[in-house]
Amino acid sequence: MKNQQLMIIIYVILVVFSIMYATQPLQPLLAKEFNINMVQASQFTAVIMFSLAIAPIIYGYILESICPKKMLFVASLILLVTNLVLSYSNSYEMFLTIRVIESLVIPAIITSCMSILANSDKKNVKYNMAIYVAATVFGGMVGRVISGFIATEFGWRAVFISLSIALFFALFFIKKLSFEGDTNLTKAKLSDVVEILKDRRFVLIYSLMFTTFFVFAGLLNILPFRMKELIPNATESQIGLLYLGYGMGIVVSLLSKKIIKLLKTESNTILVGALIFTLVNFSFFSDNMIFVFFMLFVFCIGMFTIHSVSTGIANSIKESQKSLTSGMYLTFYYIGGAVGSVVPAIFYQLVGWNFTIILFISVLILIYTLFFIYKDDFK
Template sequence: MSYWLLLTCSVFTFFILYAVQPLLALFAQHYQVSPATAGSLMTLTMAPLAIAPLLYGVMLNRRNLYRVLQVVMVTLALTNALVPLTEQFWQLQALRLIQGLALPAALTAMTASIAIRYQGAEVSKKMSGYIGSTIAGGFLGRALAAGFAEYLSWQSFFWLNSLLLLALAACIRAHRAPIRQAHTPLRGNLSALLNTRILTLYASVFCMFFCFAALLNYLPFILRSTYAMTNTKNIGLVYSGYLLGALTTFVTPYLQKRCANIFSLLATVFLGYSATIALMFWHSLPVFLVAFTCFCASMFIIHATAAPLVNRLSSASASLTNGVYVSFYYSGGALGSFVPGLLYQAYGERAFLGCLLLVCLCGYLLIAVPQRLGTDKTCT
């Protein structure tokens, strides 16, 4: 399986995860449910992503990773094709839960295969490319879903994506050059991850994605209530700030080479991440759009730095190292996609943003600890 085919699979896999996000307000109206209940469509998908990678990281240790990816993509295609046929909201929730159980196997297989196939600085480069593909998938999934809902129908987008997933699954040749890992005892794998630098890095990633998932999940509601933006197409276009994140992932390896301490780089970007949330308290649409764009860029610099760094620091198997990373990442997303929404419903936008700012500053403190300890002083 070529690297570029893997990136293409990543793009369309992320369509599954994020296409519903700009449609949440539409679903809330269509199914007559509250914003927090509509937001559960993201929570139900991210909750398994927070737990399953821990199990999958162990299960995939001796599996053909490409075969796993192929089976998961077929599963996602079939469940995605059923989404437009749902008549009750609980049916839609059930399908999203099944997708959430399947997605972590695909994400763990893709990241583990990159970590196995490439070495040294090449891992950072290839992982940055992979993260760029997830950004592209996240943006295009949101933007195209919103565009289809405005000009055609949201149902047609889901069916089209299912066909593309089946076509890509057929292109994977899992029987050729299978990617497997050497078996490592579970106890040795786990003890390798019980390291201050690795654990604080995982925890900071949790904080990072908590904030990101929360803001992007409730962005349609904020744009409607605070800035009177009711057009689904325009809401989808606001997500274009997300695209700048894709550009920053490609300059991240350069930033890493220029820094004296990679944890210092992460801490600085976390402070910038916090500053963008603080700017959103100022109710001005131009300021919000600029802050949102910088918010996305900051998040992806952190992600593109942390993902290869944890692989470099860990001596555990690639599948378990990346499985735990995915678990922390999406556990933050699962909580972020729901808990701040309760604050938003009860106390409004300022309480919502205050929660995100507090969690983001916690992420900064988690990164600052290994920085003060002087660990990992070089970037290469």
């Protein structure tokens, strides 16, 4: 029964993360369709990132305690309807408004899924969370690759219709979940947040992940426009294939313990990931998209090495208030993604591709140097 529950949650996560990132390879197409610029097209992904950032803080105030199964069903139903409406959008304003509505329900679905995973099988929480991370990564990859393929073959509207069909099946599966418990959500008191941020280790880890995800989300967000710039007749299907390297996140997240053991300490592992992640940015100066495609695999290895280890550190520094420290980690992580989904697009539009890559390399060198200086804090 527990395996069935796990499979249902994995399926829901795959569909939801596919919806989150489905717009990314379609951005040049949507920009043309709605006659908008690169920065406006980037907002379709950024709004969801921003909502995921504030959700861990806001949800505790809106909902004292919730039934995750009920919230999962209702939020998924709303998401199904909004996706169908997206497929009929005929203006930038309408499309963005619907994405804003989606951005409010997606965190509810993710929160519910995590609650069910954490509380339905308490003996295997760590294993379930590793599976959860792998499922989010796989969903992000599938959403980008499949949406590019569907858009090329059947048009961009078919992408959102097909995702709605996938959600329709998810509703049937959610009904089969046996979990009936409530989840008590943490209210983030300002005094507790300030207390946590007085600890330099938290500030370092949060800043590290903010910057890393800023660069990661930023590059993946402007990449479709770069490909269109270099290869004007590139199809959405070809653009979607660029995101196959994202799959390396599954391998890294599942092998993170072995990688830490090999490199002796968590700090060393983060620094090795940081070195890979920074150096690979230099390869993006290349005009050869096939070379860039292969380098994206290395880029993702670096990113997910840092992410998988940093998550563990953020959860282990403080014995108490784990839900608040991990919630704050997610807040900094997704704010980095939201800012990264917009600011690099502005840079790219104003000063071009090469200067944007220089921006990425500069901020990474700064934050990783700081982490190197204070790495002994994590012993």
